[in-house]
Amino acid sequence: MARINENFLNLQKSYLFVEISKRVEDFKKRYPDRKIIKMGIGDVTRPLPKACIEALHKAVDEMAKEDTFKGYGPEQGYLFLREKIAEFDFKKRGVDISADEIFISDGAKCDTANFQELFGEDVKIALLDPVYPVYLDTNVMAGRAGEFRDGRYSNIVYLECTRDNSFKPSLPKERVDLIYLCFPNNPTGTTLTKEDLKKWVDYAKDNRSIILFDAAYEAFIRDENVPHSIFEIEGAKEVAVEFRSFSKTAGFTGLRCAYTVVPKECVAYTKDGRPVSLKELWHRRQSTKFNGVSYPVQRAAEAVYSEEGQKEIKENIDYYLKNAELILKEMGAMGFECYGGKNSPYVWVYGKKDSWEFFDELLEKAGVVCTPGEGFGLCGKGYIRLSAFNSFENVKEAMERIKNGF
């Protein structure tokens, strides 16, 4: 009898998006003529930069001719792309990361989901609350979560992020092994300073823990004191791994390209305390279970670092940031407590009421769809997430409708 991995049965079903679409469908039936503006979606809306489009066409043409055709590429990614990343995303910011510490993949979701495979079954996991659900669910599947009761798993350490601590998580009271941090944060849109982040690096060094740092929203950072990479913090290379993505940076959500940085200094340990290079383990994992990213897509990612590409992605992100600014300003003027939205496409709004009640009000009074905060964890209760991934016209109209409706 082939037995299943019963940890899968310990996963909690997410009714969030099902429930949202149920309520939206119901609204549409009742008001067939009212236009809905969707501000709940965490997906880009602007088309790919021209530099990427050109690179894609060129690479596709290479695939059409025998002498330029590309078959299997290196599992770790083509060197032309890894070298550009090392130079532009790290060396230009004074961070010494080399091309062989960079692993190209088809998504930060896959990488943040798969990286836990390198660790023992009994490592202790800490993650933020509210949180991107992938970190949690993949550890549930791996059998690390414990029992689920009252909305939480017994073996997971939840690092609470609320208005009371300005969304800056405190160091855990019990020691933990793996710490998932995501800044600029999804869903709250908040950031940490270098000083804040240094506390975590110091903690990880003192406890021989590993920080899994998700920097998927790095491109939205505009403030000088917000670190773009955890490796800007001294000593971080020994204790941190960083996940980056072209999804939000360059609109690649439908094209699929991301990368993970595993510095050569970064080690975890065997039971008897022997250090083992995580870079070597990840390389072995990726070369065994993954076959590299589509060649034309890697060429498109390379084009992000061209002069034209850099200009275009900045324009696109400025566009979304302008949307976020308007949301912050208008919602703030209406008296709502708002967070994030400055180095992030997300505005986290405190509604002083149940998330779903707030959701219904926005829908009924303004025809605006948001994401109820409790979909991201217990600490999301009472909040909603508004996304700046939309046209400026839609955002403007949404704000006017909310103003008139409330």
Add this chain to the structure above:
Amino acid sequence: MARINENFLNLQKSYLFVEISKRVEDFKKRYPDRKIIKMGIGDVTRPLPKACIEALHKAVDEMAKEDTFKGYGPEQGYLFLREKIAEFDFKKRGVDISADEIFISDGAKCDTANFQELFGEDVKIALLDPVYPVYLDTNVMAGRAGEFRDGRYSNIVYLECTRDNSFKPSLPKERVDLIYLCFPNNPTGTTLTKEDLKKWVDYAKDNRSIILFDAAYEAFIRDENVPHSIFEIEGAKEVAVEFRSFSKTAGFTGLRCAYTVVPKECVAYTKDGRPVSLKELWHRRQSTKFNGVSYPVQRAAEAVYSEEGQKEIKENIDYYLKNAELILKEMGAMGFECYGGKNSPYVWVYGKKDSWEFFDELLEKAGVVCTPGEGFGLCGKGYIRLSAFNSFENVKEAMERIKNGF
């Protein structure tokens, strides 16, 4: 202290390709003027079909405009592609597989590597020897392999495929839970008939085992009595999962697209014997850990099923099969025992000597690089694999050189 998954330390290092390139480099130094013909590579050489190139360009243009831009797609793959697959690869062959049983991915390597996650840690694994190493290594990483001694893992059941059993594995003596089968086989190039395969399906039904059927080389099948899909066997849907790929079918090794079929009837069991749908588990796994395949690549895969696409892939595969035919004919005429090569791009040659000795002879006497069979397992000793993925001219020249050299 963050502890590693020590199962990774139980992986055996593969020196195969390192050793091959060492010997080739040494040869080049000694004979800088001799041209080397590589017949060891399992990668396509012909460019992408024109139908796919056109579909790629068209999809790239869609990504350039706001109103046709595609962001995140469905994790399971776009319906336009899944419907084409269900129709062409299954319904047209009389096999009733529906679009919702098909999961698009970026490679059969990933799927065959990841599928074991759905099963308990203590399931018993059976795999062919010789074998594609991914099935084994991923189970080593998951802790199912046991101790390594004398070239084998203690908990793995090896199904031997040799000239003595015409490369048709016998049913295992001890019961097993998961059975990895690959036909047309890599590396031997041999196939099973429907009657052969039926034995395995019956075994799986009797033992509540699951067959993981890798049909990556399906497009090379020309004989009528060789099944294209395990689902041609009655009752297979209850006990089998099938992996397919566009890599060898349409030259997508650098583009990355594959799919896995998990029929709704297929179940594994909880400890207390309750059946659980593998389709539901795989859907949960994929939607949690994967974010779908690049949109232009899915459009290219769709184009494989156009009239022009079908014609072009047939021409390409006929081209490789003509190469294989020549290898079979010429090597046979020289007195070598040859297997495979008829419904497969691989010819498996018995050398009556050590694989590496045979490798060296081919290199020294003919400047031809092959793959030593022992790289695929103990039962590969004494064999080499010759690949038909090359130009016809190169294959012809290689055969002439071998004829003259031996």
